[in-house]
Amino acid sequence: MRKFTSYFTKRHSLFYVTVSVMLFAIFFYMMAVTNVHPRTYELERFSTASETIYSPVTVEDKKETESRVREAIQSVEEQYTIFPDISEERLAVIHELFDAAQQTIANGYSEEDGNAAVEHFKQMLSMELMNEINDENLLAILQLSEEERERGKGYLLDEVPVFLEQGIRTEELHQKRKAFKDNIRFTDLSERTKDVIANIHHLFIVENTFFDAEKTSDERKKAARNVEPVMIRAGDVIVEKNDVITNEIYEDLVLVGLIKDEFTFLPYVGLALLAMLLAAIFFIEWVRLNKWDYKSASTILIISIGMVSLMKIFSSFDTFDRSFYLAVPVAAGAMLIKWVTNERFAIVLAVIYAVIGSVLFNYEMPGYLNIDAAIYFLFSQLAGIYFFKSGKDRIEIIQVGLGILFINVMTLLLFLLLPLEQISVIDSLLLAGYGFSSAFLSMVLTLGLLPFLEAGLGIISESKLLALSNPNHPLLRKILVESPGTYHHSLMVANLSEAACEAIGANGLLARVAAYYHDIGKTIKPGYFIENQMGRENPHDFMLPDESANIIIQHPYHGAKLLKEYKLPKEIIDICEQHHGTTLLKYFYYKAKEKNENISEQNYRYPGPKPKTKEAAIVCLCDSVEAAVRSLKEPSMEKIEEIVKSIIHDRLVDGQLNDCPLTINNLTKIEKAICEMLKGIFHSRIEYPKPPTNGMKEAN
Numbered sequence: 001m002r003k004f005t006s007y008f009t010k011r012h013s014l015f016y017v018t019v020s021v022m023l024f025a026i027f028f029y030m031m032a033v034t035n036v037h038p039r040t041y042e043l044e045r046f047s048t049a050s051e052t053i054y055s056p057v058t059v060e061d062k063k064e065t066e067s068r069v070r071e072a073i074q075s076v077e078e079q080y081t082i083f084p085d086i087s088e089e090r091l092a093v094i095h096e097l098f099d100a101a102q103q104t105i106a107n108g109y110s111e112e113d114g115n116a117a118v119e120h121f122k123q124m125l126s127m128e129l130m131n132e133i134n135d136e137n138l139l140a141i142l143q144l145s146e147e148e149r150e151r152g153k154g155y156l157l158d159e160v161p162v163f164l165e166q167g168i169r170t171e172e173l174h175q176k177r178k179a180f181k182d183n184i185r186f187t188d189l190s191e192r193t194k195d196v197i198a199n200i201h202h203l204f205i206v207e208n209t210f211f212d213a214e215k216t217s218d219e220r221k222k223a224a225r226n227v228e229p230v231m232i233r234a235g236d237v238i239v240e241k242n243d244v245i246t247n248e249i250y251e252d253l254v255l256v257g258l259i260k261d262e263f264t265f266l267p268y269v270g271l272a273l274l275a276m277l278l279a280a281i282f283f284i285e286w287v288r289l290n291k292w293d294y295k296s297a298s299t300i301l302i303i304s305i306g307m308v309s310l311m312k313i314f315s316s317f318d319t320f321d322r323s324f325y326l327a328v329p330v331a332a333g334a335m336l337i338k339w340v341t342n343e344r345f346a347i348v349l350a351v352i353y354a355v356i357g358s359v360l361f362n363y364e365m366p367g368y369l370n371i372d373a374a375i376y377f378l379f380s381q382l383a384g385i386y387f388f389k390s391g392k393d394r395i396e397i398i399q400v401g402l403g404i405l406f407i408n409v410m411t412l413l414l415f416l417l418l419p420l421e422q423i424s425v426i427d428s429l430l431l432a433g434y435g436f437s438s439a440f441l442s443m444v445l446t447l448g449l450l451p452f453l454e455a456g457l458g459i460i461s462e463s464k465l466l467a468l469s470n471p472n473h474p475l476l477r478k479i480l481v482e483s484p485g486t487y488h489h490s491l492m493v494a495n496l497s498e499a500a501c502e503a504i505g506a507n508g509l510l511a512r513v514a515a516y517y518h519d520i521g522k523t524i525k526p527g528y529f530i531e532n533q534m535g536r537e538n539p540h541d542f543m544l545p546d547e548s549a550n551i552i553i554q555h556p557y558h559g560a561k562l563l564k565e566y567k568l569p570k571e572i573i574d575i576c577e578q579h580h581g582t583t584l585l586k587y588f589y590y591k592a593k594e595k596n597e598n599i600s601e602q603n604y605r606y607p608g609p610k611p612k613t614k615e616a617a618i619v620c621l622c623d624s625v626e627a628a629v630r631s632l633k634e635p636s637m638e639k640i641e642e643i644v645k646s647i648i649h650d651r652l653v654d655g656q657l658n659d660c661p662l663t664i665n666n667l668t669k670i671e672k673a674i675c676e677m678l679k680g681i682f683h684s685r686i687e688y689p690k691p692p693t694n695g696m697k698e699a700n
Contacts, residue, residue: 521559
């Protein structure tokens with residue numbers, strides 16, 4: 001039956017979580033639907049824009065891209081290739097011509113021989129060269145002195161390569177030859193040599209550069225590839241207010257879908273997918289959180305819906321020029337979630353809120369996500385989570401506010417410096433003012449909502465725990481007046497429990513306050529508990545074991561009932577009810593067994609439940625330890641350590657710690673912390689001085 005009840009309770013709790021996540025996803029979808037709704041305009045060419053229109057999407061302007069590609073191709077000049085073979089051939093011609101002239105002179109011919117010398121000269125020349133030079137020029141070469149020929153040859157061998165290496169195209173040939181002839185005039189050659197070279201320069205200054213179709217094609221393709229696509233990005237201004245809508249602007253409006261009147265459901269499907277993805281992350285982390293009760297579900301849902309609503313309200317005032325999202329007190333939600341749950345869950349929801357903010361602050365442009373807003377929201381929330389502890393004193397409040405403000409300003413500087421854009425001092429101060437507003441409003445909202453969440457949703461906080469620890473609380477005074485022994489026992493258990501919790505990182509304050517109230521049920525029949533008998537007769541000596549056991553066993557449940565009447569937090573009620581688990585009342589069980597061997601052990605066990613939390617398990621252990629140590633007549637450190645170890649081992653073997661998240665490592669730390677605390681309490685009783693030898697009594 002108990003297993004069935006536990007299974008049903010778990011399924012019922014998961015139902016709360018599932019419904020809460022679904023409600024959150026639906027609410028986000030409803031708030032963001034206007035941010036993805038494609039907006040269209042009824043505009044005509046050459047009309048005037050009544051407002052500034054922004055592009056809702058990022059799209060390529062293919063027509064403009066093609067135009068730029070054509071311009072790039074047309075800007076590529078025709079490519080020519082220089083043929084080095086032609087240059088080498090012309091240099092060979094220089095050698096051939098002047099070497100042949102030198103050989104003709106060497107063979108005994110001179111300028112007086114006239115035609116005979118020219119004919120001999122021609123016989124040593126190639127047919128191609130003979131066709132390119134006339135007899136008059138050949139004779140002029142022969143008429144030069146040997147020194148003039150050598151200088152002329154040297155000049156040609158030096159200058160011709162210079163011209164040919166630059167490349168000579170057909171259309172440049174006349175200009176290049178003219179330039180070569182002009183250069184000859186400024187040399188120190190003889191006039192005869194200048195004339196000869198000027199007359200034959202056409203043999204050497206020839207076109208050697210020709211159009212290269214393949215190279216030209218490659219360069220044009222390269223130029224086309226280097227053209228960046230012309231993009232109209234989401235958020236870009238298509239037309240300013242009061243500007244005329246030209247043909248080009250109108251085509252851009254059509255391209256980004258602002259003129260079309262057709263309905264498209266794709267943005268809505270995309271938003272639904274985003275909502276489901278965020279809901280899935282939300283659900284998985286919530287299940288891992290293991291806070292499935294109605295109270296926690298309601299709290300987390302209210303905070304989440306409140307944050308989405310807050311961002312939606314601020315987004316209605318946001319524009320490209322204002323960046324009003326910087327003033328959103330988004331850190332308040334993260335801090336409240338941390339206060340209600342834990343740091344990990346708060347970080348996960350901070351990421352979810354940041355993603356939601358990028359959608360809600362997209363200036364109602366479908367397809368655009370405000371990444372700046374997402375980054376700002378994330379950093380601001382992480383700052384709040386890191387700096388916020390409990391909000392119980394003013395110094396911490398100031399530290400949290402300053403921490404959030406510092407991170408907000410750093411994030412703003414990031415936005416200002418990375419784009420390398422010029423921004424005025426006034427604008428910078430305005431943005432810093434937004435960051436200050438965000439930090440200030442986050443603290444105001446957090447501190448303002450904490451009491452309402454405590455009262456309305458029954459959330460237990462440090463401030464509430466501190467109030468419950470006040471000795472003037474009616475129930476604590478009831479324990480003190482009606483069962484002073486129990487009161488003293490509770491104080492001792494509280495000290496031990498807090499120390500043990502702090503050793504493993506559990507909630508020490510919760511354990512301390514719960515320990516104050518854990519035995520409130522003993523006030524129903526205080527005289528039946530040994531710590532309240534004060535030397536009087538023990539009524540259990542005159543009762544049957546089963547009657548005594550029944551009275552003892554009932555005190556956790558009487559206490560839980562009393563705590564419920566005074567509307568104490570559920571966490572404290574649970575610890576009161578669980579602090580004995582299903583342990584066995586060994587004294588009365590074995591006493592009963594002396595009379596009846598067949599007595600059922602189950603009749604002498606507490607009904608439970610077993611401790612479910614670390615704090616409940618620690619109170620359970622410390623309750624037993626304190627009672628056992630108090631029963632020692634002469635406690636020593638060795639005896640105390642032995643008792644603590646045996647009680648922890650007994651509870652572990654008996655299965656009392658099976659339902660709580662304590663580890664073996666935790667139990668080791670708990671044992672050490674309890675022993676150190678007991679050593680501090682009993683040290684004056686442990687270290688007894690030896691009796692005085694002179695018979696004097698020790699002063700007390």
